[in-house]
Amino acid sequence: MTAEKPILLIVNLPPELEESFIDWLLEQEHISSFISQEVRGHRETHEEYSQAEKVRGNKRLVQFQVVVTERFLKSIEQAIENEYGGTPIFYWAVPMVAQPR
Numbered sequence: 069m070t071a072e073k074p075i076l077l078i079v080n081l082p083p084e085l086e087e088s089f090i091d092w093l094l095e096q097e098h099i100s101s102f103i104s105q106e107v108r109g110h111r112e113t114h115e116e117y118s119q120a121e122k123v124r125g126n127k128r129l130v131q132f133q134v135v136v137t138e139r140f141l142k143s144i145e146q147a148i149e150n151e152y153g154g155t156p157i158f159y160w161a162v163p164m165v166a167q168p169r
Contacts, residue, residue: 072137077144079132079159080109085152086130092151093134096144102134135164 081089086104093099109127136144141161148157 072139074164075136075138075141076162076164077134077136077141077159078162079134079157080107080129081157083128083130085155089132093132096147098136098140099134102132104130104132107131
């Protein structure tokens with residue numbers, strides 16, 4: 069029997085969605101822990117930036133790092149789309165090559 073491959077799901081979203089997203093993550097039965105931190109987003113174009121963000125040259129975001137299994141990745145992606153579709157949430161999934169036991 070082979071172990072399920074862990075995937076690091078990295079999600080970036082606007083600060084105003086942070087509390088809602090934390091509550092949503094805590095409700096997911098296949099997620100036992102996660103990390104969140106403030107980050108700055110940088111883009112080539114700034115059409116979507118507020119005036120203050122244009123002056124600063126970056127956009128404040130909250131980033132979540134969640135370890136999931138390959139098996140549940142698609143269902144989590146679908147759940148994010150269902151719950152937060154239409155909002156500026158960006159995410160990517162990265163296979164993990166090492167994880168402490």
